Amino acid sequence: MFVLLNQLRRVRRDIAAPAPVTRSSLALRHVDAGSCNGCEHELTATANPFYDLAQYGLNVVASPRHADVLLVTGAITTRMKPALLAAHDAMPEPRLVAALGDCALGRNLLGQPDQHAGALEQILPVDIRIPGCPPTPAVIAAALIGVLERCSRGR
Amino acid sequence: MTVRRAEPLAVTAVAATGWQTACLVAHRNGERFEGLFATAGDGETVELRALFSSPAETRLIVCKAGDRSVETLVDDIPAVAWDERGAHDLHGVRFAGHEPLRPLLDHHAPLAAWTVPIVGRDTHEVAVGPVHAGVIESGHFRLHVVGERILHLDVRLFYKRRGLEAAAAGHPLTTSLAYAQRACAACAVTNSVAYAQACEQALGLAPDPELGRARTLLLELERVYNHLHDISAICAGVGFAAGTMAYATMKERAQRLNERLTSHRFLFHTVRVGASDQTLDAATVQRARSELRELRDEHASTWRQLQFTASLQARLGGVGILTRDDADRLGAVGPAARAAGIHRDLRSESPHLSYGLFEPVEAPDTPGDVASRTVQRALELDQSFTLLDQLLAGPLTPGRTQTAFDPAEFGVGRVESPRGATVCVVERDEGRLRAMHLRTGSYANWPALAHATAGNLLPEFPLINKSFELCYACADR
Numbered sequence: 001m002f003v004l005l006n007q008l009r010r011v012r013r014d015i016a017a018p019a020p021v022t023r024s025s026l027a028l029r030h031v032d033a034g035s036c037n038g039c040e041h042e043l044t045a046t047a048n049p050f051y052d053l054a055q056y057g058l059n060v061v062a063s064p065r066h067a068d069v070l071l072v073t074g075a076i077t078t079r080m081k082p083a084l085l086a087a088h089d090a091m092p093e094p095r096l097v098a099a100l101g102d103c104a105l106g107r108n109l110l111g112q113p114d115q116h117a118g119a120l121e122q123i124l125p126v127d128i129r130i131p132g133c134p135p136t137p138a139v140i141a142a143a144l145i146g147v148l149e150r151c152s153r154g155r
Numbered sequence: 156m157t158v159r160r161a162e163p164l165a166v167t168a169v170a171a172t173g174w175q176t177a178c179l180v181a182h183r184n185g186e187r188f189e190g191l192f193a194t195a196g197d198g199e200t201v202e203l204r205a206l207f208s209s210p211a212e213t214r215l216i217v218c219k220a221g222d223r224s225v226e227t228l229v230d231d232i233p234a235v236a237w238d239e240r241g242a243h244d245l246h247g248v249r250f251a252g253h254e255p256l257r258p259l260l261d262h263h264a265p266l267a268a269w270t271v272p273i274v275g276r277d278t279h280e281v282a283v284g285p286v287h288a289g290v291i292e293s294g295h296f297r298l299h300v301v302g303e304r305i306l307h308l309d310v311r312l313f314y315k316r317r318g319l320e321a322a323a324a325g326h327p328l329t330t331s332l333a334y335a336q337r338a339c340a341a342c343a344v345t346n347s348v349a350y351a352q353a354c355e356q357a358l359g360l361a362p363d364p365e366l367g368r369a370r371t372l373l374l375e376l377e378r379v380y381n382h383l384h385d386i387s388a389i390c391a392g393v394g395f396a397a398g399t400m401a402y403a404t405m406k407e408r409a410q411r412l413n414e415r416l417t418s419h420r421f422l423f424h425t426v427r428v429g430a431s432d433q434t435l436d437a438a439t440v441q442r443a444r445s446e447l448r449e450l451r452d453e454h455a456s457t458w459r460q461l462q463f464t465a466s467l468q469a470r471l472g473g474v475g476i477l478t479r480d481d482a483d484r485l486g487a488v489g490p491a492a493r494a495a496g497i498h499r500d501l502r503s504e505s506p507h508l509s510y511g512l513f514e515p516v517e518a519p520d521t522p523g524d525v526a527s528r529t530v531q532r533a534l535e536l537d538q539s540f541t542l543l544d545q546l547l548a549g550p551l552t553p554g555r556t557q558t559a560f561d562p563a564e565f566g567v568g569r570v571e572s573p574r575g576a577t578v579c580v581v582e583r584d585e586g587r588l589r590a591m592h593l594r595t596g597s598y599a600n601w602p603a604l605a606h607a608t609a610g611n612l613l614p615e616f617p618l619i620n621k622s623f624e625l626c627y628a629c630a631d632r
Contacts, residue, residue, distance in 0.1 A: 004397040004460045007453075011404050031286050032293045034315045037628045038340030038421055041384070044290050045410075048403035062288035079262055079314045080293055083285045110337045112318030134340065136420060137407075 011049045024152035025057030026144070029067035029091070030100075033084045033120075035074030038134035039101040043071065045137040046144075058144050064090040069128070069147070072120050075103040075110075081117040088124055096147065098128035101135055108133070161361035161506065163563045165214040174203065174218045175226035181207040181216065182232055188486060189213075189569070189578050191228070191238035192592035193246040199223075201246045204592070205235075206567060206578060210504055215565055215580065220248060227253035234486025237602055238594075260313045266297075270309040273299040278306065281613065285314045292627035300613055308608040308616075310601055315631040323591045328354045328581070329428045331588045335579065338593060339629040340421045341384075344370075344377040345572035346593060346629070347426035349579035352507055354428045357566030357583040359558055362507050366554025369431040371509040372546045373422050374570065375539045379447075380409040381573035382490075382532045382539070383454070385624040389529050390461075392618035393470040401457045405450055412446050415439075431554035440547040447547070451540040458533050471526035475619030477607040478523055487603035489575020489596045491623050494531040495523030501571035508570075509546065523607075525622040572596045574625055593632060597625040 032040060043060075046053045053059075061067050064087040076084065088097070099105045099120045106119025120126055130143045169177040182188060186207035196202040201223050205216045218225070227250035228235045240259035242248045250256060258264035273280075278301050285293040297309040323334035335350035336343045348370050355362065362370075383406040390398030410420040416435060417425045425433055435443070461467055477487060482495035492499065493515060500515035502508070516534045521527050568579045575596025582589040604623045608616055 001397060001460065001464055004401050004457065004464075007457070008397065008400055008404070030290045032291070032315070034317055035292070035628065036337055036340045036343075037292055037626055038343075040290050040292060041341060041421070045403070045407060048407050049400055050404070050407050060290055064286075074315065075317055077315055077317060079316060080285065083293070083314070087286055110317065110319060110334055111322045115316055115318040133423070134421070 008049055012052075015050055017052060017055070020056045022057070022149060022152040024148060025059065026068045026148050026151065027059060027061040027066050028069045028071055028144070029061055029064045029087065030071045030073065031080075031084050031087050033072055033074040033080040033104070034077035035101065035103060039073035039103075042134045042137050042140060043073070043100065046141050048137075051137050051141045053141055053144065056145055056148060058148060064088070065092065067091055067095070069096045069098055069144075070124075071098045071100045072104050072124075073100045076117045076120055076123060077115055078117045079115075081123065084123070096127040097124045098130060098143075098147075099126050100130050100140065102131055102133040105129060105131060107131070161559050163359065163560050164356055164565050164567050165212055166563075166565055167214060167216045169216060169218045171218050171220045171222075171225050174216075174220075175228060177216050178205050178207070178228050179231055181214065182228075185209060186214065188232045188234050189576065190580070190592065190594035191235050191242065192580060192594075193242035193248050194582065194590045195246060201248050203242070203248065204580060206580060208569070213567055213569065215567065223247050224249040224251060226251045229253045233484050234599070234602075237598070260316065262311070262313070269311060270297050271299070271307055273307055275301075277301050294627045296616075298608075298613060298616065303612045303614070305608055305611050305613055305616065308605045310605050312601065312627055313631045315628055317632065319632045320591045320593060324588055326588055327586055328358070328583065328588050331591060332426065332428055335591065335593060336423060336426070338632050339595070339597075339626045340423075341381055341626055342377070342572045342574065342577065342595060342597070342629055344373045344422050344426060345570045345577050346579070346595065348374060349568035349570040349577050349593070350581065350591065351426055351428045352568030352570070353566040353579045353581040354583075355556055355566065356568070357563055357581055358429070359560045359562045360429055360556035361559035362556045363554055364509065365552055366431045366556060367507050368509040368546060369433045369551055369554050370426065372543070372551065373417070373425050373433070374508070375543050375546065376409070376413055376416070377422060378539050378573045379450075379536065379543070380406050380413065382536045383409055385532055385573070385621070386529060388621040388624055389471070389525065389618070390467065392621040393467060395464065395467045398457075398461055398464070398467060401460075405453055405457070408446070408450060412443060416443055429556045433551055434553060435551040437550045440550055444544060444547045447540055447543050451537065454533070454536055454540075468526070470618065471529060472524060474525045474615050475607045475611055475622055476522060476524045477603055479521075481606055482523065482603060485603045485606060486599055487575070488599045489572070490531045490535060491528055491600055491603060492575065494518065494521055494527040496521040501569050501576045505570070510542075525618055528622045574629075575599055595626070595629040597627075597629040600625050601630055
């Protein structure tokens, strides 16, 4: 256990991530609306010691009721659209919606048109756009830290 | 061990009335069921295909079901259950004797139609999903419980269905690879190679050794980052953050290596039908080799630490048991089946890849619980590091194929994904794809996962789920 923790401490020291610039935080809720699982892997990776989004006050929360930001991944399938809308409805205001990855942005979709509900833009108001197939954890981290900085300045 | 050569796919055409008999004869002869697929035929007809394989041969049994009806295989081959339910939902095929034939993909069906009725004192249902509490793919679970004890689990997937297979039809064979790759990021190489091999068999092409080596290298790179991810996820399943982060760190390093070698963290766009453009010079392979050796050592030392963490070990043993008989009966594949004592791995029957005389690694003890699935992955990781070290012994040059036999209507590709045997059957119409059928290791294992959940406590479900770590995208397509 101590060996493990020392290993992790070493990784953190070698990476020397930039210090948090704000004391604010944003609670994130993720909804997979029909992804290939790539965006989920990369979003999960933003918690690893190389990026460690939690140190900036960016945490994934279990319920949309506790969330400030809805992170939507995937080509919005007709089968996931009702659950996506229900998650959005459950969020308190003010709230932000992020399209995470090219599919959610409606780019280069593959599949049958009748299985797709359209780009996220046509379904919910999109505030944040994070392109990539899938966007790398570095890109996701930079985008979300940017949102946090903008939100805390705007207060 | 039988070493197979490049040859056309053996196809046996039967009448609809002889469907059940032909398939059951294959099954009784010891051929292993690897998938049942339906394709829309001319007019109102539906055509059925069943894939069976033995170490010596893979065989496709095909039939035209004029009135959309055949006799079921499910009583003798329980592994066919999801395939038949899916063929019914998508193509309206009736499987006489499959009672009740519950909906699988049909999300309009009422709850009572797709769940197993569980009644009795204090029984109730816990509904989970499709949106889960963590960063997880979407799917719905109905857990039938008494108190904390799970009696039965009904799984409803296919929320992420994009219709990839149907959309791929009609396009040129070479471009449709994009649809197979898109099915799942974590199995992108596996699905692409299975598709490419299926096309090559249909086109009568045999790969040269360098093409086989390029694909083997990519497949093992994919296995390494996935297995690292899965061990990290199992630690997360019991809330052991130090283990989760240690393996997440190794996964990140593996994915950064993927990016340096192929310009993509998930190895996208590295597989082509009929050729390979991947090149790596001597200096690059040497650097990759030393990075992988470092990762292997770090895995070894971290794994040792996990062995001495009593709070972790106490949560893994005896949970989510999949017995050998059940694994065999339900058609389980991959590390989950090997952890239950079925020592089968498609890498040992892959003539077009550079596995040589591959023997799947065997754990000393295989009770089929969460602990043994974790151990199995750790052992396979070590084996993959050894394979990669051999594969990276010299620079990588482009690979090609050559014509080896006459083109045919069908082709099949069979590849061992990090989650198990993945098969892809293609139906060819000149240079175009008539139909693609992808049956991934995840799809094959979902019924086994549901079965292994019964009898456990409700809070153990996430851990059991993570110990299989099946893709939803791969199953939904």
